[in-house]
Amino acid sequence: MRGIRGTIITGGCILLTGCNTHQSTLAPFGADAADIRHLFLLMLAGAVVIAVALALLMRHAVRAPEGELGLRGGMRLVLWLGGIIPTILLLGLLVYSLPFMRPRPIAPADLQIAVDGEQFWWRVTYRPAGAAPVETANEIRIPVGRTVAFRLTAADVVHSFWIPGLAGKMDMIPGRTNTLVVRADKAGRYRGQCAEFCGLSHALMALDVIAMEPAAFDAWLADQRRPSTSQGxxxxxxxxxxxxxxxxxxxxxxxxxxxxxxxxxxxxxxxxxxxxxxxxxxxxxxxxxxxxxxxxxxxxxxxxxxxxxxxxxxxxxxxxx
CATH class of the missing domain: 2.60.40.420 (Cupredoxins -  blue copper proteins)
Known part of the structure; x- marks a missing residue:
């Protein structure tokens, strides 16, 4: 019992190390990440139900008198539990999840942000409709409640753009532009990370993500257009x-x-x-x-x-x- 208790405590501590609110799909601040969390919890609940059912079936099989289950009954059991029921469950899960996979629509007036992955930093260029682009680096700011289209590419090797609380991962491939359309629903400061091994400092390639109220974002973007005045x-x-x-x-x-x-x-x-x-x-x-x-x-x-x-x-x- 001491060994089992120690294993449970150790496993719980390991799981707790992954709990945070600034870089976690389980703490979403975007609509797409919320959908991902919903599907994850749904599949987790289904997996728990199946695991418990199999445990009960195994317990019954171990304790059942010898010869209780014949060949015909065993074949029926295999057919239903190994074929028909899993097929129905997987088909139902597929049908339920298909609407979540539909790409978010984007309009010409929506903000576009070009993000180029480089070893080992991020080049960020804001391209608002009807205005000149604004370039920054290693920090992304987005307006809450507005659709934003990230245009993702890479300058050297393959990177992967991942803001866990906002949306899923998407690869950044040299010579190709991938589009990730998102919408933030909650203001705050969060964190993104390169999720594809890209060199010695891959694990040190992160970025700050700041979701702002629309008026504050517009003022910040306008301020970013100003040239530098610092001297000395x-x-x-x-x-x-x-x-x-x-x-x-x-x-x-x-x-x-x-x-x-x-x-x-x-x-x-x-x-x-x-x-x-x-x-x-x-x-x-x-x-x-x-x-x-x-x-x-x-x-x-x-x-x-x-x-x-x-x-x-x-x-x-x-x-x-």
Missing amino acids: DGARLFAQNGCNACHTVRGAGPAGRIGPDLTHFGSRQTLAAGILPMATANVAAFIRHPEKTKPGVRMPAFPQLTPAEATAIARYLEGLK
Whole structure:
């Protein structure tokens, strides 16, 4: 009994480690994830019923007198329990679940967000109808109650776009654009994750997802169109060390396209694609040695920068809001 109790407690603790409200299909904030949870709970209940029925049948078979079930009765039992009843159950489940698989309709006026997966970060471009696109990185904001179409692709290897509380997974394939249509129903801050092994730092490729009330989202998107106004010694060091060869800071010189757009970097809540909290020390350390945070990252290291210089650049970037 002690062994059984210990196994149950251990298993329960392992299951509890997967419980959270910011990255879980069981805690949805989108309509599609809610449908997925509904189907999961339905199938789980059916599986429990079948498992209990089989356990009772096995108990009866073990305790039944020898010879009680003949060949003809056994064949009938196999036919019903192994063929007819499972077929009816699976057919019923298929018919019930088909409406949930219908793609969500999208109108020309709906917001489109292009997301490109790269090793190991996310390029995000908002394409509102009738307005110029706005590029950001490693953070996605969506309006609550509005339909949003994600246009998903990859620049290097296959990635997989997954925001568990919003919708199901979808692959991001180089040379191909896949479309995922979603609708958030609840405001809040959540988390997404690359769900396809894409290299050494695959597990470190996350993103913040912020669902906002429509008016707040519209104001935020309008603010994102503004160029940067931050200046100072850090801006000079940023340009002097060639950072703008890879990164864009709109309104502050040449625009690089290789790395993430940093125009409003300081308004983000995390850095390194959702891995580290936004803090001066973290930004400065990532500038000097990004490979220590993300093995295999394509951003070059800058060990030649002194801690004071890296800190100055970090403070400049945090001022980009």
